Amino acid sequence: MKSPTLAAEKWAYRLGFRRVAGVDEAGRGALAGPLVAAAVILPRRVDLGILEGLADSKAISPAHRRRLFPRILEVAEAWSFACAPPWEIDAHGLQEANLAAMREAVQALHPPPDLVLVDFYALTGLGHPQWCLVHGDTRSASVAAASVVAKVIRDSLMLTWWTMYPEYGFDSHKGYGTPGHLRRIAEKGPAPCHRSSFRGVVQTRMDLE
Structure with missing residues (x-):
């Protein structure tokens, strides 16, 4: 597995940007729970050895x-x-909710970031200059860090839903459309x-009706 680097960040520093933020989200494809976006600014001289295994x-x-x-x-x-939240995703659509959460996080x-x-x-x-990186979470250490922060926070939030609705098994699949999750929605x-x-939720509801 190729680790993300600070190449994009260092290029930005050479162009005069001082604080470079990475932003990413978790939970886009889940059937339940929130979409969580996170933004992270790593220091210019961060030692990625401290974040060994970042990806x-x-x-x-x-x-x-x-x-x-x-x-x-810490760093x-x-x-x-x-x-x-789910009701915002249903009301405004996934993409709009996704972009709104990312803007809010930044x-x-x-x-504030310069880039x-x-x-x-x-x-x-957004109100800030931005670079859009294809597969940014595999190329940029800042974006990868944001992806980890978003994922850990979202997983923790799904455990809260699990305590409220343990019968759905959110502790294991975190709201994604596994066969077991779909079966529990159907039941x-x-x-x-x-x-x-x-679709996974709507189709199951139609099947029940």
């Missing part, structure tokens, strides 16, 4: 994500996160934290 959150184990999480928060110059950074590295999507109305119907506009 796109989807490529590393839950245990390693949990180990990296406090290290990222970060600034970090923040924002959530788009705008909550203090001190934002975004994983693929351009953020309209019990959707819970309040399910995204009622998503």
Whole structure:
């Protein structure tokens, strides 16, 4: 597995940018729970050895994500996160909710960034210069750090939903459309934290009717 580097950040520093933020999200494809966006500004002279094994959150184990999480928060110059709850996703659509959460996470950074590295999507109305990187979470250490922060926070939030609705098994699949999760929706119907506009949930509801 190729580790992300600081190449994009260093290029930005050479162009005169001082604080470079990476932003990414977790939970985009889930059937239940929030979408969580996070933004991270790493120091210019950060030693990536402190963040050994940093990578796109989807490529590393839950245990390693949990180990990296406090290290990222400790070394970060600034970090923040924002959530788009299921009802907001249903009301405004996934993409709009996704971009809104990413904008909110960036705008909550203090001190604010001079440049934002975004994983693929351009953020309209951001108020900061941005570079859109294809596969940014595998190329940029800042974006990868943001992806880990977003994923760990979202997984923790899904454990809260699990304590409220243990019958759906959110502790194991974290709201994604596994066969077991789909079976439980079919048996019990959707819970309040399910995204009622998503095909897996809608189709199951239609099947029940």
